[in-house]
Amino acid sequence: MPVKRYLRQRFFPQLWCAGCxxxxxxxxxxxxIEELGLQKNNVVVVSGIGCSSRMPGYLDFHTLHTLHGRALAFxxxxxxxxxELNVIVPMGDGDASAIGGNHLIHAARRNINITAIVMNNNIYGMTGGQSSPTTPVAAKSTTAPLGNIDPAFDLVELAKGAGASFVARSxxxxSKEMQNMFVKAINHKGFSFVEVLTQCPTYYGRKNEGVSPTEMMKKFATTTTSIGxxxxxxxxxxxxxxxxxxxERTEYASSYCEMINQMRKQK
Amino acid sequence: MKRSNVATQKFIQGNEAVVEGALYAGLGFYAGYPITPSTEIAEQLAEKLPARGGKFIQMEDEIASMCAIIGAALTGQKTMTATSGPGFSLMQEALGYAVMAEVPCVVVNVQRTGPSTGIATTVAQADVMQARWGTHGDHAIIALTASNLQDLFRITVEAFNMAETYRTPVILLIDEVVGHMREKLTIPAPGEYQVVDRLLTSVPSGIDYHPYLPREDGRLPMSDFGGVHRYNVTGLIHDMWGFPSTDPAVAYNLIHHLVDKIENMELEIARYQEFFTEDAEILLISYGSSARSALQVVEDRRKQGVKMGLLELNTLWPFPAEAVRRNSAGKNYILVVEMNMGQIYQEVKKAVQNPERVYLANRFDGIFISHNDIGKVLNLIQGKGV
Incomplete structure (x- = not known):
């Protein structure tokens, strides 16, 4: 499948570190998106600030690179x-659950038909390796040089608690499982939330794991397991x-459109 | 809801006049968060917008409200939010985003007493400099105001028109007295006031569209999200594609463009009204609700044979320096009337040839400045004591 067809190759090389x-x-x-057969003109990708949030710039859709934490509000x-547009929001763990935590829970509560993807690498990468709300206890970062004492969020539990009607993790x-989850999430009518555990060899890995990016990635095979x-x-x-x-739960934007139709009938 | 084809009259409050003006201008999306003294704008639009096929959303805070109107504006909607001091502070980052990404939208600030939570229910005009410089970085902004409901309606329509014309957020900087004051408003028939629609690109599908390459006249035709042109929008310094850049030449040109497209248009954007200024020896300069008291002073003193005039500013930013300079020339003295510690007073001093002749009559204690307050300052200037 020609992935390149969906990339703005004019803006390559991309800025992510080797092994990211x-x-x-x-x-x-x-x-x-290819599997779903979505038309490029019907896809909007909205992001905040951070390494993850640079993704939209490389994608040949309508793309909106916004402010730190605010992607879901935009x-x-x-x-x-x-x-009628498919709105997809890639975010980082700090972007989504620290500065953007309020917007995350309210987008989930409204059940607005947006797909949120949290690329969780347990660290702030763009600013050079500071603790995030998903940095595990005892892990080291530049702002936790002796080891992190802040308890971490479980993002899946957070999304569930806020009322997201589709919640998944990969x-x-x-990668195939992740792709299938993206397909389901984008197809889902309502707020969909997918957490993807990902490796940051440059900042998280160097301070905590001391192994190659491939080894970091392979660890997900042994540190995770399927539900049940x-x-x-x-x-x-x-x-x-x-x-x-x-x-299945009432979706926000469509119920608003329904309200408009009702008001127009009454007049 | 049927739209009337003739002018209609209403007895309403200022916040409702903003709503009527916004609907007249074609508002399609409003996002907001409750805050005194602006809440009536949200309440009215929650009912009136869906009835006209538009959309209202109550967001989780003012930050989200500002972000949401930018997102909706990129899909082709005319958008607005309304707030007051604390909420306006929260909106500053996203306001700067709208400046940088050149997204048309209207932000209403019904000013109350500050700083911080201040006094939620009393009047002030102390956010004038925040409107100008609240967001970080070199930039230019348009801020408009009015002293009565008829002007407020007109200036609201103009706020939307300027947002479209200059691809910029426009701040409608009114105050609590104007927002809550009730008086007659005549809503003009459709077509009576000019309504500027979005300038869309004529570049056809399949041809490279450069979203951030200004035309010769400085304007940038837009293409809505969901349309045939797919491009990037960012708050970073960006090139003509909307793609981030750290090239000094790109940064220099972009910042110049953002400032020049507004600052160079001072004469086009300046809205002001001259009352008895032609033969005036004393000039009052005021805006918003303060201008009502200032006008009363002028009318009272005229009856006593004093040659006094009023310059009422409806555009605050870009500062209408030419109008201020021209009207101030040759006057014995100039008295700026406002409800803050001298924010426009300082601008007037910068603009005129004889800054030592500029005085200030002000209040900043939450009480509306009266004609008596202004009269006392006039007496002082004239050496008549208080």
Whole structure:
């Protein structure tokens, strides 16, 4: 499948470090969009600030690179402005759950038909390796030189608690699974949330794992397991992958359009 | 809701006049968050917008509101948000984004007493400099105001027109007194006031469209998200494709463009009204609700044979320096009337030839400045004591 057809090659080379997982996620997203047969003109990709948020610039869709944490707020305006467009929002872990945490929970609460993808590498990469809300306890960062004492968010639990009607998790090691989840998430009528565990060899890996990017990625095979797998009972530390929530619930933009139609009938 | 084809009269408050003006101008999307004294704008639009096929959303905060109107504007909608001091502070980052990405939208700030939470229910005009410089970095901005509902309606329509013409956020900087004051408003028939629609690109599908390459006249025709041209929008310094750049030449040209497209248009953007200025020996300069008291002073003193005039500013930014300079020339003295510690007063001093002749009559305690307050300052200047 020609991934290049969806790239703005004029702006290459991209700025991600060698071994970064973000390119893998971008490739899976492109394959999902190809699989869904979406027209390029019907796709809007909205991002915030950070390494992950540079993705839209490379993609040949309508692309909006906004402010740190605010991608979902901009995306809400886009979706309300033209509900027929597919709105996809790639974010980083800090972008989505620290500065943008409020917008995340409210987009989930409204159940607006937007697909949020959180590329979780447990660190702020663009600014040089500071702790994020998903940095594990005891992990080192430039702002936690002796080890992090802040408890981490479980983003899947956060999205579930806020009412997202589609919640899933995958990793860069499981690219086909990730692609399938993107397909389901984009198809889902309502707010869909996909967390992708990804590797930051430059900042997180160097301080904490001391292994090659490939080794970091391969670790996702052993540190995660599918939902419902017996492995989880043996080792409760394993992180579950799969679709956690897939519900039908009233979607925000379409129910607003319905209200407009009702008001017009009454007049 | 049927739109009337003739002018209609209403007895309403200023915030409602903003709503009527916005609807007249073609508002399609509003995002906001409740805050005194601007909330009536949101409440009215929650009802009136969907009835006309438009959309209203109550966002989780003012940051999100500002971001949402930018997102919706890129899909082709005319958009607006409204707030007051604390909310306006929260909007500053995204306001700068709209400046940088050149996204037309209107931001209403119904000024209340500050700083911080201040006094939520009382009047002030102390956000004049925040409107100019609230967001970071070199930039230019348009800020408009009015003292009565008829002017407020007209200036609201103009705010949308200027946002489209110059591809910029426009700040409608009114104050609590104007926002909550009730008086008669005549809503003109459709077509009576000019409404500027979005300038769209004529570049056809399949041909390279450069979203950030200004035409010779400085304007940038747009292409809506969902249309045939796919391009990038960013708050970073960007090239003609909208793609991020750190090239010094690109940065220099972009910042110059953002400032020049507004600052060079001072004469086109300047809106002001001259009352009895022709033969005036004393000139009052005021704006917003303060201008009502200033006008009363002028009318009272004229009856006593004093040659006094008023220059009422409806454009605050870019500062209408030419109008101020021209009207101030040859006057014995100039008295700026405003409800802050001298924010426009300083601008007037910069603009006129004899800054030592410029005085200030002001209040900043939450109480509306009256003709008596202004009269006391006039007496002081004239050596008559208080």
């Amino acid at each position: 997982g973000h390119g893998q996620i971008m490739a899976s997203l492109i394959r999902a 995306a809400t305006g886009v979706k309300m402005g033209r509900p 990793t860069t090691y499981h 797998s017996p492995k989880k009972k043996e080792n409760p530390e394993l992180i579950e992958r799969g679709v956690f929530v897939d519900q």
